[in-house]
Amino acid sequence: MTKQLGVFENAKEAIEAARIAQLELMKNHTIDDREAYIANIKKVFMMHIEELAQHELDETGYGRYEDKIIKDTGAIMLAGGTETLPNRIYSTNQGLTVEFPAPFGVIGGVTPVTNPVATVAGNGIAIVASGNSIVFNAHPSAKACTANAVNLINEAITEVGGPCNLITMIKDPSMESLNDIMASPVIKVLVGTGGPAMVATLMKSGKKVIAAGAGNPPSIIDETADVAKAAVGIFGSASFDNGLLCVAEKELFVLDSVYDKFMAEILKQGAKLLTRAEADMVTAVAISQLPNGEYAANKKMVGQHASKILKEAGVAVDGDPKICVFEAQNDDLFVQTEQMMPILPVVRCESFEQAKEWAVAAEHENKHSATIWSKNIDNVTAFGKMIDTTIFVQNGGTLAAFGVGGSGSNGPTIATPTGEGICDAGTFTRRRRFAMADGGNYIL
Template identity: 30%
Template sequence: MSETEARLPREAEELLAAAERAAAEFVDYDRDRVARIVEAVATAALEQAEPLAVRAVEETGFGVVADKILKNQTIAKTFLEDYADADYCGQRSDAVSRMLLVPRPAGVVLGITPSTSPVAAVCFKVLCALLTRNAIVISPHPGAKRVCTDTALMLARAAEQAGAPRGAVQVLSEPSIPVVEAMMADPRVKLVIATGGGAVVRAAYRSGTPAIGVGPGNAPVVVDETADLKQVAEKLVRSKTYDNGVLCTTESVLIAVETIAPRLLTLLKARGVHLCSPEETRRVRDHVYPGGRFNTKVVGRDATVIAADAGIEVPANTRILLTPIDSVRSEEPLTHEKLSPVLAFRAVPDFATAVAEARAILDAAGLGHSAAIHSEDPQRVLDYSFALPVHRIAVNVPASLGNAGIGTHLPVSMSLGTGYIGGSSSSENLNPEHFVQWSRAAYSTNIFDRFPDFDGLERSAPRVSAPRAMQEGSASTPAMPAEIARVIDRDGLRRIVLEELRDLIGAR
C-alpha cells in the first residue's frame, strides 16, 4: 500500500477499492448494455429533477427552483436524446485516414462538483462516466453534500438495477480538503474532473493524476450600434436572472456603445432592471466585495434581497441590479465574477473601446472562459472573437445558456474548460469524449494496400490488463522486478521530480 493510500480514511479507501473493481468489470460491457444503463439513470434523473431542485435550493440557498428544475431536466434529456445513439464501446474505423480506433475508458474517475448547480453537475458527470464505461466517485461541495449524496445514491441504484457493476457510481459523504487531495493523488484514480473555484482546480493539477480542471468565469458582454436592442434587453434579463446568475457563463459586465446606451437602459429598466445611483453602486460594491473579498452570501440571491442587505431601496419587482462603474481596472471589484443578479455597466465611445475594455476585464479575471456579444456586423464578431482570450463567445443569445450549450450547438455541459489561457488542460465544454481515449491502429497510406471493413466485427479475444498482471504477478505473467516497480511507482516518481526541481532551481 502506498503512502497516499495509507492516509485515506476508511470510507475513501472502500470507495476507491469498489470503484476499481467496478471499472475492471465495466470495461467489457458492450454498447447495448451501456445504453440500457444510461437510459435508466437518465430517466431516474429526469423523474427526480423537481424534488432534487427544491432540495438544492433549500440546502444551499442558491438560485431559483424553477431554473434548477429546467437545468436538471436538460441534462437528463441530453443523454436520453442527444447521446441516445452514442457508442463509446465499439471500434470506429476511418477509411479516409485508414485507421481503426479502439476506445479506452479512463477507469476510476473522481468527480468534484460545485454547490452552485449541485444536482445537475452530479447527474452530468455520472452520466458521462457511465456512457464511457467508467466508474466514478463523486466528491461534492460541503455546502451541498446532502443533496449531492442522495442524488448520487439514487443514480447508483438506477445504474445497478439496469445492470451496471456494483460500485460504478459512488459518493464521498463527508468531503474534506485533506481527504479529497489524498484521493486525487491515489494511483487508483485515473482521471480527476474538478469543477469549482481556482483552489480546487490547482489542487487537481498538483495531484499528479491526469485532470481536467474548469475554473471561474467572468464574461463581458458588448452591445454595439447594429444590435436589435429590444432583443438584447430581453436576452440579457433572461440570462442574468436565470438561476439568479449562479452559472459561470452568465454576463458579468455590460459594455454598451454610447450612442445606443440610453435606449438600452430604458429597455432594461422596463424589464425590472434597477439602475443604481453612484451611492447605491458604492453600497452594492461594499456588500458584494467587502474589503475587496467576495461575499459568498450574495451567490444566487434575489436582487431585492441583495439590495436590502446592501442598505438600498429598490422596487419590489427588481430583478437585476445594474451598477455603473468608472473603470474596468482590476482594482474595481465589480469587474469580477459576482454569481448573482448584479451586473456592472459601462458606456464607451465606440466598438474598439468596448473590445479593449472587455479584454481588460478578462485580463483581471476569467481568462479562457467565456464572453458574449450582441451585434449584427460579422466583421465585429470576427474581430471580437480574435481579440478576446476566451474559448466560447455567445453571439446574440443569452450567454449563461448559450455558452453552456443550451440554444447553441456547443455541447451541453456543466463544466467549461478554460484551455491553456486559463490554466486548464481542455478548452472545450466537457462532454463524454473527455472520459475516453482511443487507441489507433494505423494502416499504410498506400491506397493499393488493403484497408479492411471492420463494420459488424466484434472483439473476440479477452481484454488483458498488462500493468495489473505485471504488478501483482500471475501463473502466466512473472511479477515485475522490484527495482523496476520502484521506478514506475507514482509516489516515488513524484519525489524524484521534486528533488530534481529543487536541484535545478537551487531550492533547499
C-alpha cells in the same frame, strides 16, 4: 436511514467500489447497455427533478427553485451519450487502422456548491457513456443533495441490469478525503469545477487534470444590435439562478449610441436600476478585499436574491427584482471581479474599439465565455479573435452554446484552464490504436 447507493464512509471504500464496478462494466456490458443506463438515468432524474431542485436550494441557500429545475433538466436531458465518443479511421492500401476511445478507468471528481446536482448528473452520464467510473468529493455544503443524486444514478443503472457504484462519493467529504483520492494509484484522472485554489490543488497531484476554473464573462452591445432582443436575452441569462452560472454575462459594454435605449429596454423586463450611490453601497457588502490585496465576491452574497443583497446594503427595495443594473465605470469592482450575483454593471463605451479593449481586459484571460450582440460581422469576428474564449456567442445568451436557444450539447464542466472545453463522454477517454497491417481489410 436507508443506506444510499454509491455513498461510502471513506475514500478507500468509495474508490474500491468504483474500481470493481468499472471492471464489471467493461468486461460484461456493451456500449448499447451504456445507452440503456443513460436513458434510465434521464428518466429517473426527471421523475425526481422538483425534489432535487428543492433539496439543493434548501441545503446550499443559492439560487432560485424554478431556475434550478430548468438548469438541472438541461444538464440531464441535453447531456451527450456514447454518440459523443470520437472515432478515427485510417484506410489505405497498406491496411486499415482504427482509433478507439477507451476509458481511463476510475476518475476522481470535485463538485461545486453552486451547481452540485447538475454537475453530478451531467458528468455522471458522460462517465457512464465513456466506460469509466467516478469517485466524487462533493463540496461539504452540498453533500446531502449530491448524495441524493449519486444514489439516483446508481438506482437507475441497477434497475436496468447495470453494475452498482459506477458513481460513488464520500459521505462526509473533506480536504483529507480529497487528498486520499488524489494520492490513490487507482485514480487515473481528476476532474474538478471551482476557483483558482481548486485548480491549483488538483494540479499538484501529478495526475492528468480536467479543470473548470473561474470566469468573468463580458458582453458587448454595439450600434447595429437589436437592442430590445439583447435586453430580453441578457436579462434572462444574467439573472438565471441569481447569476450562479459561470458562463452567464457578468458585465456589459454598451456603445453610447444605444446605451440609453438598452437601459430602457432592460428595465422593461423587470430589472431594477441602482443609482451610483446605491451601487457603491451594494459593492461594499458584495465584494470583499482579500489579505493579498485582491478582491473577491462575498460568499454570503453569492447566489442570493437581489432583494436580499439590497437589504443587506441598506438600499430600499420593493418586491423581488430578478436583477439590478447600474451605470458603471470600467474600473468598478463589479466589472473586474467575478461575483455570481444578480447585480449587472453596464459600462458606457465611446466606440467599439474601446468596448472590445475593456471587455477583453475584464475577462482576465480566463478564456471562459463572452457574448456580443451585433449584426456587424466584422465586429463579431474582431471581438471573437481578440477575446479567445472557450464559449463565444453572437446575438444570444451564453446558454445558446449548450443547446438552449442555439445548437450544442450540455455539459456542466467547462474546462477552461486545461483546454478541454465543454466536457462530454469523449473528454474522459484515451486513444487506443488498432492496426490491421500489410493491406489487411482494405477492400478497394
